Amino acid sequence: MGVTCVCQWPVTESRTVQQTVEMLTRRIEVLGAVKTGNFCVDCETYQSSVPTINSTKLVHLMHNSEQPLTCFSITDTGAFLVADNHLEGIMQKLKGFYTPRKSARVESKGQRFELGDFLVKVGIVSIGPHTKGILVEVEYTPCIIVSDCWNLLSEFMQSFMGNQLPSMPTTLLAKQDLPVTPVDTMMQYLEHFNNFKKGPGGR
Amino acid sequence: MCAVLFGNEKMAADTDNTKMLMLAIFAVQKLRENVNKTFSSLHDGVKTSTEDEANVDGKVKHFVTQLHHNLCSVNDCFSDLEKLTSNIVKGSQGSSLGVTGFLSLDPVLDKTPMYQQVLQSYKWWTKLKEHSSHASSLLNYHTMRRSTSILGKKRKLQPSLLAYSLQAVDQLVSSLNRQFMDAMVITKVPNMPNVYQVTLGRTFYAIVGLQRLLIERVVIRGQHENIYMDERMVDIWTPSKYKVFQKITDHATSAMLHYQPLRPDMCFFSFMKWLHSYQKLFCSPCRHCGQFLQDNLPPTWHDFRTLLPYHEGCRQ
16 A cells, blocks of 8 residues: 555547547556556445435445455545445445435446556546546555655656646645555545546546 | 607607598598589489480490499598598597596497597586686786675674674664664564664664674565564564565665675664665655656665665666
């Protein structure tokens, strides 16, 4: 578990999502990366069924194939709980208070690459049956302090992203000098998933 | 007197042999000439034309006699050559290897290639001797300062090492801790005497095994890697799973050897100072190429004297 940056990769008019993923994959493999299987990050949203004064409260339940036995739950306000996978069972029991939103399951699925100490994951984001876009996750595993290795990570990302280099994610910006945890990665995914939900429909 | 006679005889035999060899070479040339002639006449065959068909029989006869004549001369040449070769072989081979030469004469050993192997190894050995003598003369010329100093100081090093008591080691460690403040902390590992854990900021851990003040083993591991083998023991053998820390472990081992000729306390101090230079491992670019990454690794090599970061491929 190291410093991770998740960023959206734009899909241009001239290419489909699949073609763009293939192009990215080729670029990563040219650098010498080795395919090491698949990955999946998913998110299910629950909303409070008890009406509150302001608005409905949301809880996002997320899973990451890197931590297969863990369930991350994050609220809208940014509070989080890292628990065992049985948390879903508890949510079932809490049916009276939190109900799952219909067709709100978002997931990013794709291939995982290793290159030295770097991990690169290229995932296709889909909401229900609709494909929405591409998320690229880059991780530098030996380092856990963002401010220490951000420049190094940017240099690596530039090698296959070129001018599409992302700026530092807001989640990481807030805790530059603190050690990162898997929750930070999930926060970044959640932010992107929310953007995809708000944004226009995919191709 | 006998030896002189023997020598003369040997010389005479040698000249005879060369003469024989020359004759044999001529014989081979003659044989080849004849064989060539035979084959070319065979290749040409009987030349006939439609006009003089009556003369065909005569021509064929002539061809056959010609072929017979050619074959006879080839046969003669071959038997000549055989006679010559039978005269040459004996006794000439063993001369170069003295008594060992008699091995070649043993008919039982003819079936085994022992003598040929002996000759080969003799040649190889002579070559080796020649090369090593060249090398030794070259090395003597450029006397290496470092290796000689190690040889000279090692004898001094051993007794002085024992002069350092455990308390002295502890004192040195605490003075180092004061000097590096919070950036680098050296702590004693519980339950394991002589093993120290060096925590370098939030970059990595180094597990250092000591014999009094002599550094014997260094392993570098990531901040979020497990350093305990079980509840009591620190694992000082398993290398890190990260390539960058494996590389630094290699460099630390060479640093340990580099500083060894110094006085034991100086060696320990210099090594720790060198390790301290890794504090900004991930955020300092290579001094030579200005980049952060090379072969997907940060600048893992830190110069032993200047302590400046370089990529392994960029170091001078």
